[in-house]
Amino acid sequence: MPQELRVRRNGQSQACEVCRLSKIRCDHATPVCGRCALRGLICVYHSAPMTRSRNTTSRIETLPKKRSYSYNPSLTLKEQQPSLHVNHRPAETSVFVKAPTHYGTTRLSAVFSASQAGFDSVIPDTLDEDIPASQVTAGNFNLTTDRDAAKRAQVKQAGKILLSFPTPQTCEVLLQHLDTTIDIHVSPTMIRQCLQQVWSEYGCHLSHPRSTKRIMEMSSDLCQNGKSPIVLSDEVSWYNWFGGPYLRWEMIAVLYSYFGLAFKCLQEWDPVFELPELQGLDRNTAAEKMRVCAAECLKVCENIDTKMNDIMVIALKNTWKLHSMIAPEGSNEMKPCSGVVISASVTAGLHRLALVTDETPLSEHRTALSAYGYFLDKSESIFNGRPPMLTLQYCIYRLPLDLSEDDLYGTPEEFASGKARLDSNGWDTSGRIHTTTWVRAQCLQIPIREEIVELAIGVNVHFTKQQIDNLNTKLDEVVASYPAKIQYRNRQHWVQKKAARELYIVTWIHLDVLRCRFLIERLNVSRSYSTGQALLDVAQEIMKEVLWFWLNRDELLHFNYSFDALVVYLGIPSSGVLCEELIKSTKQDQGGASLNFLRSDVIQSLTMFVGFLEWIRPTDSNYKLCWKLSKAIKRIVDSVLNAPSLTIQSQQQQAQSQTYFDSLGSYNRDSDVIQDESLAVGMDDLDDLNWMSTIDWTQGEWLDMNQ
Structure with a gap:
């Protein structure tokens, strides 16, 4: 093409379309620029680049195309034939990029982005222009x-x-x-x-x-x-x-x-x-x-x-x-990380997706990320005792459909077939349990968790027993809305019928519900609306489920990696309640007050929990924390069993317990052992559960049970 047609209005040489759209410097060689020649791309000098449509789809279609892919999961990685093709996609060419709808009118460029069309008519392709030669050098530096x-x-x-x-x-x-x-x-x-x-x-x-x-x-x-x-x-x-x-x-x-x-x-x-x-x-x-x-x-x-x-x-x-x-859960290096993830999710617009009338694979993909991100914010807020970053006032989220990976990422026919299997509430009626099944079950609890956070860590928040009872009622309604495939049943009735993966998911869903009940009952105790009996009952049930994971560790071999987190999130809080009530029951013999429970059951649960803690591997992130906790609980159980008021039968039980401790066995801790003999406590030292002070992230007054 004639050279004069490749001169821009600012006097600079025109770049080829591939270089111009990719925002890289073109060497203006004819008929193919050096970059395109090197990479084997189709080099085109557009006769009138400034008059082209700005439609994104049309711009993408003008670029050199790679071959299309067809996903074949039956092929292994070694069977893939290596071949190189290079593709460059277009960059945005407007100086004032229109902000997505999830940004409000207070954003710094809101006025400019709102008037995008007007600016584009007078300053087209501003970003495409090369820097004038007179401005290329500054001092002794070539920019x-x-x-x-x-x-x-x-x-x-x-x-x-x-x-x-x-x-x-x-x-x-x-x-x-x-x-x-x-x-x-x-x-x-x-x-x-x-x-x-x-x-x-x-x-x-x-x-x-x-x-x-x-x-x-x-x-x-x-x-x-x-x-x-x-x-x-x-x-x-x-x-x-x-x-x-x-x-x-x-x-x-x-x-x-x-x-x-x-x-x-x-x-x-x-x-x-x-x-x-x-x-x-x-x-x-x-x-x-x-x-x-x-x-x-x-x-x-x-x-x-x-x-x-x-x-x-x-x-x-x-x-x-x-x-x-x-890294250990709750460590200082981990605390800022969840905030970064939530901030990134907001920046990407996942906190406020547009409502759709007809679901597509893309919309469902983003919906699942959005819903789980919102649940994650509440979960981290509760765990760390910090205010949430997102609330319903600023978010729009909906439950993802209960679709499998094959349904979501398969052919259009498979996606339509998957949608056809859903009931009116969006649950899969085939009885299969997917990752999205767990996400839906978790996200139904979000309003309850958000209210728990508001009552627990809010400043000068006063609440009544009726509000707490309403939370329990709402949680009951959520559980009742779950489909039969994830409704918690007596495990002996269906344990042989479900795969390990399904058992793992269903049990975790049940633990999510129990965790909500635990937090609700702590609110009751914090305002003296309850004697703590319900809290103790929930703690015992949580401990039973936590121990179920350990007792079935061979069947759940591929999920052992999550066991130390299970201990931290659920085992520690429930064991704290059990230890506290066990101590109170000992003082009851001396005129103190205690709740109704079988001391032998609690001692047995704590003894087995110690075995679980000592089973945690040295290569697990919370190994040291679990090791410390096991020593603390053993001291507490020993102190209770050695109390003067114990009967001969209880003393025999102590001997059996010690024998059980000795038979549990544990990993060789020559290099990882923590020599902390300060954990050897007596009954007089256990009034405020000093052993919990070894776990710094549990400290704080965000939910003072003595208030």
């Missing part, structure tokens, strides 16, 4: 050269992260445990599909021995993709939301975080740790290595100014979850 050097350094630094990407052999092993990570943010279908695309597109780059040059090429592609807004639409195939031609650093972070979660799910003796690339690593160190890589991927996203999106929210959430499985 263009400095930027290019910074970009090269950025790509090089980012590429180092890819050197730790697991081999196909390791990936195959880790994928076998994908279904044991039950989390709406860990989609087995998305993980498998993305890994298949990674090895198909970049298999030659990640093959061993890994070449620095090839790694840098892959890093450059990921960085380039990350600079453009992510495409989320029902017109784009679901697997291209996150991978394929749109593979980005945040999705690599999702993969790394999953690898870390998978390592934590393994046993210490798993053969995968004997692979050459993992020699010398155990489940903890391997998981930590993956966590660091995931965190570095997120830093790259920050450096290249990647806009917050759903995939980044997933990456942040999974990285935080992995960190919590490595």
Whole structure:
């Protein structure tokens, strides 16, 4: 084409369409620019780029296309044929980007973004213009050269992260445990599909021995993709939301975080740790290595100014979850992390999704992330005793449909078939239990949990017994609304009929309900509306369910990784109530007051709980906390059994209890043992449960039971 047609109105040379839309500097070579020639792209110099339509769909269609993907889960990663195709997606070209609907009128650019159309008519394609030559240099520095050097350094630094990407052999092993990570943010279908695309597109780059040059090429592609807004639409195939031609650093972070979660799910003796690339690593160190890589991927996203999106929210959430499985629950390094995840979710607009009349795979994908994020905020608020970041006043959320992964990410016919199996309330009538089943059950409790938080940690909040009774009534109504497949029944009636995964989910749903009841009864006790009998009964029931996990640890082998968190979230609070009432029952013999319960049952439960605590592995994040707690509870039980008022029968029971303690067995703690003899307490020291002071995050007056 004639040279004069490639001169812009500002006198600068016109860039080709690929470079212009990708926001990279074009060398203006004819007929194909150097960048396009190097990467084998179709180079086009548009005759009138300033008059083109701004419709996003039409702009995407003008770009060079990659081949389309068809997901075939039967293929292994090793069977993927590596081939490289590079794709660059468009960046936003308006100087004033219109804010999504979830931002209000107080935002700094609200006036400009509200008048988007008017500004575009007078300053079109402002961001596409090159810097005039007269402004390129400043002092002794060449800004263009400095930027290019910074970009090269950025790509090089980012590429180092890819050197730790697991081999196909390791990936195959880790994928076998994908279904044991039950989390709406860990989609087995998305993980498998993305890994298949990674090895198909970049298999030659990640093959061993890994070449620095090839790694840098892959890093450059990921960085380039990350600079453009992510495409989320029902017109784009679901697997291209996150991978394929749109593979980005945040999705690599999702993969790394999953690898870390998978390592934590393994046993210490798993053969995968004997692979050459993992020699010398155990489940903890391997998981930590993956966590660091995931965190570095997120830093790259920050450096290249990647806009917050759903995939980044997933990456942040999974990285935080992995960190919590490595660091102790409630530690200072973990407390800010939940706030980062919730803030990211708000920035991505997941707290206020548009209401839909006809559900689609994309809308259901985002709905599930939105609903669980809102539940997560309440859960963390209760656990840490801090105010929530989100309330119903600022949020819009709805329950995701009870669909399986195959329904959601399958063909349109499978999605329609899955919807057809739902009842009028959105539950699957086939009897199957999905990850979304658990999310729906949890989210039905959100209004109750939000009210509990308001009453428990609100400033100068006064409430009546009627308000507490209403919460119990609401919780009863929620439980009654659950479908039969997750209604808690006497476990002996159906334990043989359900798989371990279903048993795990149903029991956790029941524990979620019991946790709500526990918190409600603590509110009753805090205002002296109750003697504490109901609280004790709930604590005993929670302890029974917690011990059920331990007693069935062989059947739940693939879920053992979550047992230490189970102890922290539910075992510690309920054991505290049991210990307190056990001490009061001893003082009852000396004229004190106590509730109605069988002392032998409580002692037996606490004795078994000590066995559970000592069973926790040294590579579990809460191992030291569990070890301390086991010593504390043993001292309390011994002190109760050694009380002067005990009968000969009780003394015999003490001897049997001590024999049981000695027979439990535990891990060798030569390197992890905590020498803390200050836990040896007597009855006079137990009035205020001083043993709880060894757990700093349980301290505070957010719910003073003596108020």
